[in-house]
Amino acid sequence: MSSNDFADTRKTATTPVVPRRALRDGVYDAILEKLLDGSTPPGSSLGIDPLARELGVSPTPVREALVQLEHTGLVSRVALKGYRVAQPLSPRQMAELIDTRSILEVAAAERAAVHAVDLVPELRAAHAQHVLSAHRVRKLRGEGGHPTGFADLREYFAADWEFHLTIIRAADNRFLLQLAESLGAHVHRLRQTVDHGTMDVDQAVEEHAEILAAFESGDPRRPVEAMRRHLSALAGRATAESSESP
Template sequence: MNGNESSALAAPAVGRAPVVPRRSLRDGVYDAILERLLDGSTPQGSSLGIDSLARELGVSPTPVREALVQLEHTGLISRVALKGYRVAPPLSSTQLAELFDTRAILETAAAERAVARADDLLPELRAAHAQHVLRARRVRTARGAQDRPAAFSGLRECFAADWEFHLTIIRAAGNRFLLRTAESLSAQVHRSRGTAGLGTTGIASAVDEHAAILGAFESGDPERPVVAMREHLAAAARRVSADG
């Protein structure tokens, strides 16, 4: 290889967009559309026009199209022949049961494995639980004041803190594939909460059950965290079923 050939290989092709910025743009568009799907601002069954989304987000249609392809894999949207993309309907009772069954299998296994790392886990788990308690309190305060925008915003933050508590345990399991599987379920977990209109009682119950899981890890009994996690997910499944 001569010098000219080496220079030609090293130099970027004229007119070619850098790979990283393009990926970052697509991911930003993905996050923006995902937020609309999860916050309820885009009704179930409504259409998602690529051109209209591109105009609203101030981007070209290409990253929107790529983001919608990604979102289709989450189950949050579906592609209908000759009609484009639409927001998926609520999870059915069967889908909810399957989701919680999957979570029970994954998260009890994670809790079992995280016991061996309890000393490292506990500070992070206490911090995650404290955030969840704080977010739940803000939702309760906003609802008491009948501040609907603050209550809705707080509800999203509360659900995010709830899920972070679970992810903290899953990360402590030390299995990257368990973690990736859990992260792939994230959108469906949030979708299940949108399917079931969980009120203040459900949020308070989740906080109490998380406290029981934290206490189980603090006890040093290797069996208790698994039992507490299983009981929490079973209770959450019953709450969703009752609301659905």
């Protein structure tokens, strides 16, 4: 066998790696959306074979995706029974999650303030997208719609979280960013737990505007204070909605 033949053989052998990874990621995203859109309520079972048939794939990428999702807390594995959708966050878990976000995001705001000149244009764009998506949610409500499903709210939630990630990226610390990204699924789980019927669209937009203004001010203390106020207010709203839920 020539060296060229060996190279061709080696290339052929390694080619499936990327498609398989893409397939696994696609299955992960598909199951994640099922978990977040309310079609699989807490406690419902997640069979590997039924999911594979529904998604038109083999059981292997489904199994791999469920293992990944178990690490997020969105699903749990029960001995001899397979996987189930996790129960909603308890009040204590919600408090711990928001406390973790506060520790991380206040620290990120402090570090990002040093790079405010470069950050502000990106943060304005992220805020504008958040405002636009909030307007669409309000419009659905005004037209008699009931945007409580994940499909209606997905764009709004993504814009909200992107505003926060923009600040965290500006902190220029890869480990802070990794920690924040690892919290993404838990943040979605928090949104599942609270009552979307009393969603805090207006408050969140107003508080994000205050954070943006704080970075625009050039005072490095103001972004830290604004972020701390925002997350404290978020904690209060989440606690109130959780206590009112049946």
